[in-house]
C-alpha cells in the first residue's frame with residue numbers, strides 16, 4: 001500500500017492526521033482535470049466530464065469507509081460549515097429542546113461553531129468534560145456533538161454506547177470523524193448514528209483544504225432542514241425558480257458550486273483505499289501506535305515526556321500524543337531530522353500513524369531520532385524555539 005503514496009526520500013511522515021500524504025494517483029488525475037477538462041472542455045465538463053455529480057460520487061466512496069450507504073454521505077464545504085448546517089438542522093428536529101451538548105477539549109472549531117449557532121438560534125451550548133458526557137445527557141438536550149477521536153489526546157469514544165445513551169433521552173447525535181475516517185473502521189449505521197462530518201485532507205489524503213464530508217442517516221433525510229439554502233441544494237437548481245425547495249435526500253446538504261479541483265483530487269486520493277480491509281488497517285495501526293508507546297517507555301524515560309494517549313488500544317485512534325514543556329522546539333528539531341510530527345499548544349507533541357504508508361521500521365527510526373534530539377539537546381537551538389504561524 002505504501003507504493004500507492006509519493007513520499008519524499010529521507011522523511012518519516014507522522015502527520016497524516018493533519019495533512020495526509022499524497023497518493024500517486026493524484027497528479028495524473030489533476031493534470032487531466034486541468035489540461036483537458038478545464039482548459040479544453042471548459043464549461044462543457046460540468047456534463048461531459050461528470051463534474052456535476054462529483055459530490056455524491058465521492059461521498060459514496062467515503063460512505064464505504066465509515067459504515068454508511070451510498071446516498072448517505074455527500075462531499076461539500078468544510079467540516080466547520082457542515083457542522084453548522086447539521087447543528088441547526090438537528091435543533092429544528094427537536095423543537096422544545098434548547099441545549100446543544102459538547103465536550104471540553106474538543107477541537108476549537110466544534111465549540112466555536114456551536115457557540116455561533118447558539119447565538120443565532122437562541123439556544124444554549126454546554127461543554128462538559130469527556131467523562132461527564134453520559135451523565136449530562138437529559139431531556140433538555142436536542143443534540144450531542146462530539147469528536148470521535150480527540151485531536152490532542154487521540155482518545156476515542158465508544159460510539160455505539162454514547163449514541164445509544166443519547167437516543168435514550170431523545171437527543172440526536174453528530175459525530176465529528178476528522179480523526180477517524182480513513183484511520184480506522186467506523187460503523188455509523190450499525191451504531192444508529194444520526195449525523196456525522198469529517199475532513200477530506202487528513203487520513204483520506206485529499207490534499208490541503210480538501211472538501212469535507214457530511215453523513216445524514218437515510219431516516220432523517222426527508223425531514224432535514226439545513227439553514228444554508230443555496231442553489232445546489234435546491235430540488236431543481238437549473239430551473240432558476242424564486243422560492244427555495246430542498247432537493248430530495250442527501251443532496252439538500254449542498255450549498256453552492258462544488259470546488260471541483262479539490263473534489264477531483266480527493267476522488268483520486270480515495271483510490272488508495274481500493275481493496276483495503278479496514279480491519280487489517282486497524283490491526284496495523286494498533287501495532288504501530290503500540291510499538292511507539294513501548295519504545296518511548298523503553299528509550300525516553302529520562303527525558304520528561306508524558307503520555308497523553310490511552311495505553312488501551314480500544315480507547316485510542318491512530319495517533320499517539322506525548323507531553324513535554326519544550327514540545328514545540330522538540331518537534332521542530334525532530335522535523336529538521338526528517339521526522340515530521342506536529343505540536344498542539346500548550347505541550348502536546350502529536351504523532352499520527354497512517355497505517356497505509358507507515359511501517360514498523362519507521363516507528364523505530366522515529367523514536368531513535370527523538371532520543372538523539374533529546375540526548376544531544378539540539379532542540380535548544382534558537383531556530384527551533386521561534387514559533388511559526390502554523391504549528
Ligand SMILES: Cc1ncc(COP(=O)(O)O)c(C=O)c1O
Nearest residue numbers: 078079080107109147151176178
Ligand atoms: C476534530 C476536528 N474537526 C474539524 C477540523 C477542521 O475543520 P475545517 O475543515 O473546517 O477546517 C479539525 C482540524 O484539524 C479537527 O481536528
